Amino acid sequence: MKLSKVDDARSAANLHRTLTLEMVRVTERAAIAAAEWRGKGNEKAADDAAVAAMRTELDRVSISGRIVIGEGEQFECDDLFIGQPVGAGQGPEVDIAVDPLEGVTLCAKNQPDSLVVLAMAERGGLLNVARNVYMHKIAIGAEYAPDVVHVEWSASENVRSLAKAKGVPVSEITAIVLDRPRHAGLIEELRSAGVSVKLLSDGDIAGVIHAVNTEDTGVDIYLGSGGAPEGVLAAAALRCIGGQMQGKLILDTPDKRLRAREMGIDDPNRIYQVTDLASGDVLFSATGITDGSLVEGVKLRRSTVETSTVVMRSWSQTTRWIRARHAR
Ligand code: VTB
Ligand code: MG
Ligand code: MG
Numbered sequence: 001m002k003l004s005k006v007d008d009a010r011s012a013a014n015l016h017r018t019l020t021l022e023m024v025r026v027t028e029r030a031a032i033a034a035a036e037w038r039g040k041g042n043e044k045a046a047d048d049a050a051v052a053a054m055r056t057e058l059d060r061v062s063i064s065g066r067i068v069i070g071e072g073e074q075f076e077c078d079d080l081f082i083g084q085p086v087g088a089g090q091g092p093e094v095d096i097a098v099d100p101l102e103g104v105t106l107c108a109k110n111q112p113d114s115l116v117v118l119a120m121a122e123r124g125g126l127l128n129v130a131r132n133v134y135m136h137k138i139a140i141g142a143e144y145a146p147d148v149v150h151v152e153w154s155a156s157e158n159v160r161s162l163a164k165a166k167g168v169p170v171s172e173i174t175a176i177v178l179d180r181p182r183h184a185g186l187i188e189e190l191r192s193a194g195v196s197v198k199l200l201s202d203g204d205i206a207g208v209i210h211a212v213n214t215e216d217t218g219v220d221i222y223l224g225s226g227g228a229p230e231g232v233l234a235a236a237a238l239r240c241i242g243g244q245m246q247g248k249l250i251l252d253t254p255d256k257r258l259r260a261r262e263m264g265i266d267d268p269n270r271i272y273q274v275t276d277l278a279s280g281d282v283l284f285s286a287t288g289i290t291d292g293s294l295v296e297g298v299k300l301r302r303s304t305v306e307t308s309t310v311v312m313r314s315w316s317q318t319t320r321w322i323r324a325r326h327a328r
Helices: 003-012 018-035 043-058 104-108 155-166 181-192 204-212 228-241 254-262
Strands: 064-069 093-102 115-122 134-140 174-178 196-200 221-227 244-250 271-273 282-288 304-313 318-327
Touching: 018 043, 018 093, 018 115, 018 282, 018 304, 018 318, 043 093, 043 104, 043 115, 064 228, 093 204, 093 228, 115 204, 115 228, 134 204, 134 228, 155 181, 155 221, 174 181, 174 204, 181 196, 181 221, 196 204, 204 221, 204 228, 204 244, 221 228, 228 244, 228 282, 228 304, 228 318
Parallel strands: 064 093, 174 196, 174 221
Antiparallel strands: 093 115, 115 282, 134 221, 134 244, 244 271, 282 304, 304 318
């Protein structure tokens, strides 16, 4: 390994590497706050707790931050709304995308895989999308040629092409799909083609990450539609760990099209690649609330709290798993 590349990162990267640990602190705090609400059946309380903690902790960091993907529009929500300035006000100008509680339902039911997720980029580095917009997504590992799958092809075309590229029969392909009524046809099509379908009840940021980590997870491809904000957050992670994703926004009402245009989206039919969703130097941090496939959940002990975080940085292509013990 060329260590010089990593050493050079300090001067060449636009996001200073110490911000990595600052972002870990932010997602840790939000996860600890949300953990108090695990299994209480109160999605709003859990979400509010994560949002408040995240905001407080972000404001301690020496950045001039701006929320570009947040909880919703200004005046619709008190905190972490789109356009909200965050940070201590001195320091680099950065854009921030958050999902303070990715998988609220999972947290409220105390089921696996709820996470706090945050991505940071240089100003202008993240696609700006509203909270209520969905995205068609497809994701596969970095090892394939870029033309192996396409977000606009049918599911069977995609899995056949992927199986061919991998050199296996379609029956050896595993796809990950959000379990939603809108995906009934997609799931049926995949199963008829012989694909093994792993259904996700929620949380497609982790779903996309699993699809590019085939060696660890056995998942070959992510297919279907989910939140557009989650698509941008997943792309931020892929910038750091490698992997391919294409996204196409679902702007199915005049209101959504208008808002998208205001937010700088000129072509509603554009197909986004990973670098169109998240460009330049990017950081990604996710802390587990409940135990999950990506990271473990918050462990509340008598006098301490333990958190597990995965934090990534695109410039250096580093992924770190940070296990922290905090005083209660
Ligand atoms: C999607 C997905 C998320 O919620 O936004 C989904 O991207 C939305 O659920 O990861 P619906 O399709 O039922 O609206 C998550 O699974 C969790 O936020
Ligand atoms: Mg959320
Ligand atoms: Mg979410």
